[in-house]
Amino acid sequence: MTVPFRTFPNGAAVPFGEVPRLEATAFLQAIIDATDRGWRVSSYFGIPTESGATLCCVLSSAADGVIGVATADAVGAFPSIARLVPQVQLFEREIAEQCGIPAEGHPWFKPVRFHRSFVPGRDAWGRAPDDPILPGVMEFYRVEGEEVHEVAVGPVHAGIIEPGHFRFQCHGEEVFHLEISLGYQHRGVERGLAGGPDPRTPFRMETIAGDTTIGHMQAYCMVMEALAGVQVPTRAEALRGIALELERLANHTGDLGAIAGDVGYLPTSSFCGRIRGDFLTMTAVLCGSRFGRGLLRPGGVLFDLGEAERDDLLARLAAARTDLENAVELLWSTPSVMSRLENTGTVSADTARDLGLVGPAARACGLDRDVRRDHPFGIYRTAPVPLVTAHHGDVCARTTVRWQEAVKSLDFIHDQLRYLPEGGCRGEAGNLQGNRVAVALTEGWRGEICHVAITDHAGRFLRYKVTDPSFHNWQGLAMALRGEQISDFPLCNKSFNLSYCGFDL
Amino acid sequence: MLRAIIARLKQGHRTMAYPKEPVHLPERFRGYPEFTPGAERAGGDACAAACPHGAISCDGGIVLDMGRCLFCPECTAGEFVRFTTDHRLAATRREQLVVRPGGERHLAHPLEPGLRSLIGRSLKFREVSAGGCNACEADTNVLSTIGWDLGRFGIQFVASPRHADGLWVTGPVTENMREALLMTWEAIPGPKIVVACGACAIGGGPFAGSPEAHDGVDGILPVDLYIPGCPPHPAAILDGLLRLIGRIEGE
Ligand code: SF4
Numbered sequence: 033m034t035v036p037f038r039t040f041p042n043g044a045a046v047p048f049g050e051v052p053r054l055e056a057t058a059f060l061q062a063i064i065d066a067t068d069r070g071w072r073v074s075s076y077f078g079i080p081t082e083s084g085a086t087l088c089c090v091l092s093s094a095a096d097g098v099i100g101v102a103t104a105d106a107v108g109a110f111p112s113i114a115r116l117v118p119q120v121q122l123f124e125r126e127i128a129e130q131c132g133i134p135a136e137g138h139p140w141f142k143p144v145r146f147h148r149s150f151v152p153g154r155d156a157w158g159r160a161p162d163d164p165i166l167p168g169v170m171e172f173y174r175v176e177g178e179e180v181h182e183v184a185v186g187p188v189h190a191g192i193i194e195p196g197h198f199r200f201q202c203h204g205e206e207v208f209h210l211e212i213s214l215g216y217q218h219r220g221v222e223r224g225l226a227g228g229p230d231p232r233t234p235f236r237m238e239t240i241a242g243d244t245t246i247g248h249m250q251a252y253c254m255v256m257e258a259l260a261g262v263q264v265p266t267r268a269e270a271l272r273g274i275a276l277e278l279e280r281l282a283n284h285t286g287d288l289g290a291i292a293g294d295v296g297y298l299p300t301s302s303f304c305g306r307i308r309g310d311f312l313t314m315t316a317v318l319c320g321s322r323f324g325r326g327l328l329r330p331g332g333v334l335f336d337l338g339e340a341e342r343d344d345l346l347a348r349l350a351a352a353r354t355d356l357e358n359a360v361e362l363l364w365s366t367p368s369v370m371s372r373l374e375n376t377g378t379v380s381a382d383t384a385r386d387l388g389l390v391g392p393a394a395r396a397c398g399l400d401r402d403v404r405r406d407h408p409f410g411i412y413r414t415a416p417v418p419l420v421t422a423h424h425g426d427v428c429a430r431t432t433v434r435w436q437e438a439v440k441s442l443d444f445i446h447d448q449l450r451y452l453p454e455g456g457c458r459g460e461a462g463n464l465q466g467n468r469v470a471v472a473l474t475e476g477w478r479g480e481i482c483h484v485a486i487t488d489h490a491g492r493f494l495r496y497k498v499t500d501p502s503f504h505n506w507q508g509l510a511m512a513l514r515g516e517q518i519s520d521f522p523l524c525n526k527s528f529n530l531s532y533c534g535f536d537l
Numbered sequence: 538m539l540r541a542i543i544a545r546l547k548q549g550h551r552t553m554a555y556p557k558e559p560v561h562l563p564e565r566f567r568g569y570p571e572f573t574p575g576a577e578r579a580g581g582d583a584c585a586a587a588c589p590h591g592a593i594s595c596d597g598g599i600v601l602d603m604g605r606c607l608f609c610p611e612c613t614a615g616e617f618v619r620f621t622t623d624h625r626l627a628a629t630r631r632e633q634l635v636v637r638p639g640g641e642r643h644l645a646h647p648l649e650p651g652l653r654s655l656i657g658r659s660l661k662f663r664e665v666s667a668g669g670c671n672a673c674e675a676d677t678n679v680l681s682t683i684g685w686d687l688g689r690f691g692i693q694f695v696a697s698p699r700h701a702d703g704l705w706v707t708g709p710v711t712e713n714m715r716e717a718l719l720m721t722w723e724a725i726p727g728p729k730i731v732v733a734c735g736a737c738a739i740g741g742g743p744f745a746g747s748p749e750a751h752d753g754v755d756g757i758l759p760v761d762l763y764i765p766g767c768p769p770h771p772a773a774i775l776d777g778l779l780r781l782i783g784r785i786e787g788e
Binding site: 321 | 540547548562565567589607609610611614665666669670674675679681684697711716721742747748749770
């Protein structure tokens with residue numbers, strides 16, 4: 033199949049000059065055609081220019097295992113294709129907000145993170161440079177009618193969680209529509225990365241989303257390694273894989289507990305809360321940090337694993353496995369729990385496909401997409417992890433998928449620890465090549481993470497684009513609430529457990 | 538029901554004995570920092586250059602500011618600083634986070650007696666996440682799990698600021714959260730305290746200098762307890778809290 037993109041495998045860099053620069057209409061048509069044929073939009077962003085932006089679309093094809101990139105120039109504005117390709121609706125709003133040019137014909141044209149554009153004085157909504165830009169200040173969707181009421185929650189919520197604003201349009205208990213407005217955690221990550229890398233860059237990468245430190249660092253390392261042509265030792269790849277699966281285990285365990293807690297089933301909730309900590313401690317055995325800070329660096333890993341630590345980890349893993357199985361089995365054998373999980377917060381496969389959902393949320397709807405299999409990277413090239421799907425797209429499906437994935441991760445880590453390749457842990461990093469585009473996809477525990485770096489002639493970042501899985505998936509949560517009881521929101525929310533900071537950047 | 542009881546027996550009692558008994562932290566855990574003799578030999582400038590976050594400086598002798606430190610492995614690679622596994626990092630005043638070679642050790646002080654008798658046995662916090670990466674929130678949440686069981690000390694995180702004695706701040710305070718933070722602070726009845734949890738809340742952490750954030754809560758609200766770390770280990774958080782309410786004193 034010929035596509036008007038420059039295609040290459042995951043974790044590669046190509047000269048930016050080889051990326052087709054299409055005429056705007058052809059570019060948009062190419063995105064429409066590709067998504068019709070099952071390609072996904074992994075990232076879509078703008079590089080601001082004097083007259084507008086250079087639009088850059090990164091698509092991925094699971095069937096072909098390739099990534100495709102194309103660009104086009106937009107002057108003053110760009111046409112929206114969100115009505116035809118719903119999965120780009122948020123990307124288009126992001127481009128508008130960052131580059132200061134409107135997406136013409138966008139059905140839902142509002143700010144995403146509530147900040148000024150990258151170009152001083154230019155604003156997609158025509159706001160004056162001295163107008164304050166306040167988060168959550170915009171036109172919300174409204175349902176009219178005598179018996180309709182609106183419930184607004186946040187930004188500060190009841191628990192120890194990140195800020196966000198949620199508006200429910202309700203008819204009695206039933207939710208007609210939920211609108212989610214974020215941006216409160218916006219701390220200028222992407223803007224701060226331009227001109228890099230510098231010594232602080234890895235730390236910003238590790239803190240894009242704290243619970244996904246390894247997932248984002250793996251993507252950053254792949255980008256850097258592609259640009260510098262570094263060969264990563266197999267032992268380092270294995271250690272990265274172990275860390276990534278530990279991250280998945282810790283978070284899935286925490287979520288299984290939180291889901292149990294939200295249906296009022298306290299045994300699993302309290303056991304899992306503790307077992308999650310056991311997985312975090314395993315990551316700390318690897319590198320001293322429960323979140324894997326400082327473990328991955330371009331070229332490899334900073335900490336090797338000694339015999340003593342390896343044995344320690346194997347013992348901890350076996351103990352945590354027993355505890356986790358014991359805690360989670362309770363859910364399946366408690367009918368009152370199952371009846372709360374089943375048919376709650378359902379997302380259909382078609383909706384999931386249209387919105388471009390990723391990770392467990394997509395797999396729970398029966399979409400078999402997983403970067404570890406579709407675009408294998410690092411250790412997964414030689415040690416695949418079996419993919420898990422479910423079919424109902426409800427809370428129960430998302431819970432089951434998490435549990436089964438956790439089991440696969442336990443097996444994977446065990447095998448990797450047992451048969452850890454010999455050799456060094458860090459390859460020599462060279463200089464970054466200039467005028468290149470590098471793309472890395474990884475499968476974080478929430479789903480596909482996409483990092484794109486475009487370098488200038490001196491090898492500095494002209495643009496560094498980060499797409500957290502939450503960017504695709506928040507819309508899925510909004511859809512899951514349609515027709516539900518508003519009191520089911522916490523449960524639906526936990527079953528997705530999306531990142532605010534990863535989205536807000 | 539029977540299954541749940543059997544599971545409970547299998548899982549056992551898991552609440553740690555701390556503070557009666559010490560916490561066990563992995564060998565590679567990076568706690569309270571010490572300068573190596575190499576640091577003085579290498580001179581301040583080389584050490585300062587080893588830290589990408591400006592935590593090490595050498596104005597009148599070499600110092601490490603734990604408020605800016607991310608406890609990353611970078612400077613240990615340069616062999617100037619060594620991290621012990623000592624988790625006691627929290628301090629009462631900002632300048633007490635500064636570590637000097639052979640300098641005095643500062644641990645967090647208890648609240649002044651009046652306040653302590655008022656809230657020392659039942660301390661409630663309203664948490665506001667104001668930017669950052671959510672790791673501080675995650676490790677604060679851990680304290681409420683059965684392993685740590687914060688409730689046994691009378692400390693709790695509550696839903697409403699009206700029920701709170703203090704504000705718990707994480708994150709560098711993004712511009713988009715500044716107003717919500719101040720409104721929450723105002724809604725807490727006095728007398729009230731503020732805890733800055735983590736490198737971001739103390740000085741901006743990895744986001745220091747970002748035009749979209751405010752480099753921490755210092756300067757916006759008066760801080761009563763600083764807990765360094767990126768994120769702070771739950772043990773570091775608990776140590777600070779227990780010192781604040783006078784449950785642990787001295788070394
Ligand atoms: S640990 Fe990291 S942040 Fe702290 S002083 Fe060393 S280099 Fe700086």
